[in-house]
């Protein structure tokens with residue numbers, strides 16, 4: 001049976017992962033996690049860029065040979081998940097933010 005997936009599922013996952021990180025790093029002040037998670041987003045973004053370049057055939061041949069071919073979707077997921085964990089850490093309602101942004105973009109092109 002397929003598991004239902006929506007933005008709430010993503011939010012719950014981010015909340016659980018955020019709690020795990022807080023416990024792992026033994027941090028009581030949430031603000032201490034803002035910078036490391038932000039840096040992690042940049043790391044994941046770099047990995048996504050690497051996959052985009054590879055997917056477009058724009059990496060060196062030696063590098064392409066070492067890379068797995070099915071990583072693109074997972075690298076997109078890493079960026080999205082890490083951003084959701086940062087939102088959770090900062091108390092930002094990502095679902096509300098995404099809905100509002102989508103409405104703004106749709107209005108822009110009406």
Ligand SMILES: [Mg+2]
Nearest residue numbers: 044047075078
């Ligand atoms: Mg990654």
